[in-house]
Amino acid sequence: MSAETGTDTCPRVSRRFRLQWEEAQNAWVLLYPEGMVKLNQSAGEIMRRCDGSRTVSAIVADLEQAFGASGLADDVAKFLELARGQQWIEG
Amino acid sequence: MSATSIPAQPGPPLWLLAELTYRCPLHCAFCYNPVDFASSGPELSTDDWLRVLREARAAGSVQCGFSGGEPMLRDDLELLVAEAHRLGYYTNLLTSGVGLTPERAAALKDAGLDHIQLSFQDSTRELNDFLSHTRTFDLKQRVAALIKDNGWPMVMNCVIHRLNIDYIDRIIEMAVELGAEYLELANSQYYSWALLNRDQLLPTREQLERAERITNKYREKYGDRIRIFFVVPDYHEKRPKKCMNGWGNVFLTVTPDGTALPCHTAKMLPGLAFPNVREMGVREIWYESEGFNRYRGDGWMKDTCRSCPDKEKDLGGCRCQAYMLAGDPAAADPVCDKSPAHGVVVEALARAESGAGRTAPLVFRDPAASRRLAEGAG
Ligand code: SF4
Numbered sequence A: 001m002s003a004e005t006g007t008d009t010c011p012r013v014s015r016r017f018r019l020q021w022e023e024a025q026n027a028w029v030l031l032y033p034e035g036m037v038k039l040n041q042s043a044g045e046i047m048r049r050c051d052g053s054r055t056v057s058a059i060v061a062d063l064e065q066a067f068g069a070s071g072l073a074d075d076v077a078k079f080l081e082l083a084r085g086q087q088w089i090e091g
Numbered sequence B: 001m002s003a004t005s006i007p008a009q010p011g012p013p014l015w016l017l018a019e020l021t022y023r024c025p026l027h028c029a030f031c032y033n034p035v036d037f038a039s040s041g042p043e044l045s046t047d048d049w050l051r052v053l054r055e056a057r058a059a060g061s062v063q064c065g066f067s068g069g070e071p072m073l074r075d076d077l078e079l080l081v082a083e084a085h086r087l088g089y090y091t092n093l094l095t096s097g098v099g100l101t102p103e104r105a106a107a108l109k110d111a112g113l114d115h116i117q118l119s120f121q122d123s124t125r126e127l128n129d130f131l132s133h134t135r136t137f138d139l140k141q142r143v144a145a146l147i148k149d150n151g152w153p154m155v156m157n158c159v160i161h162r163l164n165i166d167y168i169d170r171i172i173e174m175a176v177e178l179g180a181e182y183l184e185l186a187n188s189q190y191y192s193w194a195l196l197n198r199d200q201l202l203p204t205r206e207q208l209e210r211a212e213r214i215t216n217k218y219r220e221k222y223g224d225r226i227r228i229f230f231v232v233p234d235y236h237e238k239r240p241k242k243c244m245n246g247w248g249n250v251f252l253t254v255t256p257d258g259t260a261l262p263c264h265t266a267k268m269l270p271g272l273a274f275p276n277v278r279e280m281g282v283r284e285i286w287y288e289s290e291g292f293n294r295y296r297g298d299g300w301m302k303d304t305c306r307s308c309p310d311k312e313k314d315l316g317g318c319r320c321q322a323y324m325l326a327g328d329p330a331a332a333d334p335v336c337d338k339s340p341a342h343g344v345v346v347e348a349l350a351r352a353e354s355g356a357g358r359t360a361p362l363v364f365r366d367p368a369a370s371r372r373l374a375e376g377a378g
């Protein structure tokens, strides 16, 4: 895991994007000037929790509780790394 | 996806392009509005547009572009943007900046406008030296400052053609100076007015290659400070573009008079009745109308495309280009070197190389020229 994606940072959706639930696509999407990224279910569930108030650990705990799963930390970290690379999230 | 015919149910019309008006104070020789725009029917009312916005949103549209002509000429623009924002669209305004005063920019911000794409257009008829035209530059500077002050991303677009392509360095410098974060250098596509002016506008291969080289140098020089997109003219390619990402696949255009189209030039296609939003709801238009269903899937294709291993890649290219250049909207796009009509593209390129026809006067877009052309055609 890279230094910037420590578990006590509070990621939030970047100001360049708008995250929104789209009923017609049954998916969370990221909107930006003249474009859109459709997120798969797990990406959407992680992104919607990136509100700048929760730490990565809190996001993981929340997801594990919501989906009755455990050991999600690595998957979440991996996705956040990718999301950062795409500049979908900051912080 | 199955090998033949229409997909069971196309996805939603994710992109709504609202062409609010064909009126425009400018006279671009590459204008993408239809050449007979001056004979089109009365513009939709505010209430019509509000209903279209609601219906399209309910059908799944999420990106909304307000364009024209010059959309700033509609004084209900702020109202329409506000409703689009309230409905949950991501709202884009495509403008030359003419008419964008500080007051209107503030009102658009309040209305929730997400993004402005500012185009470099020529406000004079001196196409050759518009770059040095101070009035144009002053206007862009004022508008660029407004865009920044309101916290919008700074996205610029410049249509590239034979007469300005050799000044690409100055265009990029100008965009940098104006603080653009994104710059789209979009080579003219040869439809509508640009088709009339093709001999004068189509660049040579050498011009194009030089422009790409220079663009790459600037990309290295400025890195993340400005992201530059360079769109090559499809005539110079061997394979056509996947036009509109597929016919009736994601794009829904509504023209000023309410005609619903799969792309903004499709109205030219013969034998197709396109519905009007005054008479039909958006959902029905998208899923049921003959106009939208005609070129979905591959059942309509001629052998050249139907038997082609690449058909999923480009879906046979652009129907309008096939009609304009091969006389048949179901033919392969003649840009494709497998198309039996590819010769017309080769010939246009040869004319560009030899400079044939380039001294003929440009036809500038304006209502009088439009009426003349419509009469000539009729
Ligand atoms: S291309 Fe030029 S003339 Fe045509 S609508 Fe745009 S600004 Fe107006």
Ligand code: SF4
Pocket (backbone or CB within 6 Å): B239, B240, B304, B305, B306, B308, B309, B310, B311, B312, B314, B315, B316, B317, B332, B333, B336, B337, B338, B339
């Ligand atoms: S033959 Fe048709 S489908 Fe094949 S590459 Fe050419 S245009 Fe596309």
